[in-house]
Amino acid sequence: MDDDPVFHALADASRRQLLDRLHDRNGQTLGELCQGLEMTRQAVAKHLAILEAANLVSWRRHGREKLHFINPVPIGEIAARWIGKFDQPRLGALSALRKTLEGDDHG
Amino acid sequence: MDDDPVFHALADASRRQLLDRLHDRNGQTLGELCQGLEMTRQAVAKHLAILEAANLVSWRRHGREKLHFINPVPIGEIAARWIGKFDQPRLGALSALRKTLEGDDHG
DNA sequence: ACGATAAGCAACTATTTGGTTGCATGATAT
DNA sequence: ATATCATGCAACCAAATAGTTGCTTATCGT
Numbered sequence: 286m287d288d289d290p291v292f293h294a295l296a297d298a299s300r301r302q303l304l305d306r307l308h309d310r311n312g313q314t315l316g317e318l319c320q321g322l323e324m325t326r327q328a329v330a331k332h333l334a335i336l337e338a339a340n341l342v343s344w345r346r347h348g349r350e351k352l353h354f355i356n357p358v359p360i361g362e363i364a365a366r367w368i369g370k371f372d373q374p375r376l377g378a379l380s381a382l383r384k385t386l387e388g389d390d391h392g
Numbered sequence: 393m394d395d396d397p398v399f400h401a402l403a404d405a406s407r408r409q410l411l412d413r414l415h416d417r418n419g420q421t422l423g424e425l426c427q428g429l430e431m432t433r434q435a436v437a438k439h440l441a442i443l444e445a446a447n448l449v450s451w452r453r454h455g456r457e458k459l460h461f462i463n464p465v466p467i468g469e470i471a472a473r474w475i476g477k478f479d480q481p482r483l484g485a486l487s488a489l490r491k492t493l494e495g496d497d498h499g
Numbered sequence: 500a501c502g503a504t505a506a507g508c509a510a511c512t513a514t515t516t517g518g519t520t521g522c523a524t525g526a527t528a529t
Numbered sequence: 530a531t532a533t534c535a536t537g538c539a540a541c542c543a544a545a546t547a548g549t550t551g552c553t554t555a556t557c558g559t
Contacts, residue, residue, distance in 0.1 A: 289405055296403030297517080298396055308478060316535060328518050330536080349526040349535050357478035364471035371415060371464035404547085423505060435548055437506080456505050456556040 288366075291359045294339035299324065300332045304341065307355040314350045395473075398466045401446035406431065407439045411448065414462040421457045 294300055299322075306318060319329045333353060336342040341360065344353045401407055406429075413425055426436050440460060443449040448467065451460045 288408075292399075292403050292408070296399050299517085301395075301399070304478070314535075324517090325519065326536080327520085327538090331517075351536065355478065360474050360478050364474055367467050367471055371411070371462065371467050406547085421505075431547090432549065433506080434508095434550085438547075458506065 288363060290335075290339040291341065291363055294335050294341055295360075297332065297335075299328075300336055303329070303332055303336065304355060307342065307353060311354050312352045314352060316350075318353065395470060397442075397446040398448065398470055401442050401448055402467075404439065404442075406435075407443055410436070410439055410443065411462060414449065414460060418461050419459045421459060423457075425460065 302322075303318060307313060315326060315330060315333065318333070319326050322329060333342060333344075337344070339359060341356055342353055343356055344351050346352075409429075410425060414420060422433060422437060422440065425440070426433050429436065440449060440451075444451070446466060448463055449460055450463055451458050453459075
């Protein structure tokens with residue numbers, strides 16, 4: 286697997302904020318996601334494109350609206366992998382965490 | 393806490409590679425970390441400085457050598473927080489993981 | 500003392516990135 | 530049909546980034 290797009294997508298505070306907003310309320314349109322942000326719609330659209338490329342956000346068209354949905358799987362995978370790599374020796378809880386992740390519906 | 397330096401530091405593949413190398417063998421010098429990399433020593437030093445700023449790497453002087461050590465704590469914290477935020481509803485193992493992190497020697 | 504080795508510092512460059520403005524497309528409602 | 534609203538696309542710009550080269554400082558071994 287190629288981690289890089291996910292790490293890259295998570296590196297920007299604006300993009301993490303967008304994930305926060307989607308986490309708060311899933312299925313928002315581009316316009317909704319722009320509200321209250323000090324950014325143009327086009328800037329937000331670019332951030333969303335990066336999040337989409339990292340498979341962190343997916344979308345569905347509804348008429349002329351584009352509804353955005355968060356996908357927590359890549360975050361979970363990276364977290365599990367990196368905890369595993371750097372913390373595993375001292376974390377007994379990890380195996381349970383791993384099992385939970387692997388037993389889920391994301392391959 | 394300010395996540396941003398950690399996310400930013402992890403965003404670069406070269407820096408993740410440096411963490412991999414330190415994970416493989418801890419306490420390496422700058423020169424050792426450079427070996428086999430398609431990068432100048434100065435470039436590696438800059439990456440290490442960014443990792444240090446994110447508290448992901450610390451170092452100790454040994455004569456004229458600078459020994460680098462990995463610090464897994466920030467990775468664990470971020471992983472725990474982000475799993476918590478985006479995956480917690482489906483992860484029972486997280487609370488144990490959190491406890492383990494909080495009970496450790498890192499303040 | 501002196502050459503060799505390890506690292507530090509600073510200036511410079513090319514590329515990437517986050518953001519913009521302007522215009523085009525497509526769906527909705529009257 | 531046509532005005533309006535939501536989004537798409539492309540060019541452009543300024544700032545940040547990854548990398549370089551060149552030079553300096555400090556320690557080790559002889």
